[in-house]
Amino acid sequence: xxxxxxxxxxxxxxxxxxxxxxxxxxxxxxxxxxxxxxxxxxxxxxxxxxxxxxxxxxxxxxxxxxxxxxxxxxxxxxxxxxxxxxxxxxxxxxxxxxxxxxxxxxxxxxxxxx
Amino acid sequence: xxxxxxxxxxxxxxxxxxxxxxxxxxxxxxxxxxxxxxxxxxxxxxxxxxxxxxxxxxxxxxxxxxxxxxxxxxxxxxxxxxxxxxxxxxxxxxxxxxxxxxxxxxxxxxxxx
Numbered sequence: 001x002x003x004x005x006x007x008x009x010x011x012x013x014x015x016x017x018x019x020x021x022x023x024x025x026x027x028x029x030x031x032x033x034x035x036x037x038x039x040x041x042x043x044x045x046x047x048x049x050x051x052x053x054x055x056x057x058x059x060x061x062x063x064x065x066x067x068x069x070x071x072x073x074x075x076x077x078x079x080x081x082x083x084x085x086x087x088x089x090x091x092x093x094x095x096x097x098x099x100x101x102x103x104x105x106x107x108x109x110x111x112x113x114x
Numbered sequence: 115x116x117x118x119x120x121x122x123x124x125x126x127x128x129x130x131x132x133x134x135x136x137x138x139x140x141x142x143x144x145x146x147x148x149x150x151x152x153x154x155x156x157x158x159x160x161x162x163x164x165x166x167x168x169x170x171x172x173x174x175x176x177x178x179x180x181x182x183x184x185x186x187x188x189x190x191x192x193x194x195x196x197x198x199x200x201x202x203x204x205x206x207x208x209x210x211x212x213x214x215x216x217x218x219x220x221x222x223x224x225x226x227x
Contacts, residue, residue, distance in 0.1 A: 002156060004156065009154070034214075034215045036218075041220065042220050043120075043204055043219050043221050044157075044204075044216075044218045045218070046216075049215070089156075091215065101162060101170070102159075103156075104156045106155060106156045107156075
């Protein structure tokens with residue numbers, strides 16, 4: 001059973017507009033969430049993260065929002081740029097056991113149209 | 115350069131072959147992982163090593179055999195694979211307590227024919 005879900009396999013956005021990528025999770029024990037970005041022929045790279053004690057974290061053009069009651073998080077990219085075109089993975093983990101294992105979603109392919 | 119290096123980048127092997135994937139990290143991390151990425155599926159955790167000791171084997175078939183000789187190197191030995199094992203195999207490393215999660219390698223694209 002997938003504990004982290006990204007229900008939109010793809011998203012297309014015009015350059016300069018906002019991109020919103022969504023992620024849902026089922027495990028209420030998750031207390032840390034991350035977004036990774038993956039270009040073709042490369043491994044995923046860390047983008048931004050958020051702790052469950054926060055509801056928003058911002059880093060430049062990237063903002064992650066967390067809604068714990070809805071078990072939902074989203075990544076906002078504004079303004080979107082063509083170089084943002086990639087696959088974005090949502091990931092979550094629990095620190096309860098001290099383990100550092102991440103659970104990933106299936107990814108959303110973002111295409112930013114010039 | 116991501117800090118985690120995987121070789122080879124591409125591998126084509128027959129079902130009767132034996133091959134090995136290699137992963138190397140010089141980030142001083144104490145944990146290393148093998149993940150499998152298949153089309154339209156989430157990244158699947160295969161094996162976890164903490165301080166060279168295997169701490170997790172996520173119900174992976176025995177035709178995949180990991181080896182971690184030291185905290186900087188991780189291997190995945192492959193034998194008698196099936197075509198459905200064709201996928202991108204990603205190695206990652208991490209340091210407990212680091213909030214950036216994993217550092218991934220670029221992966222090995224494996225095709226089983």
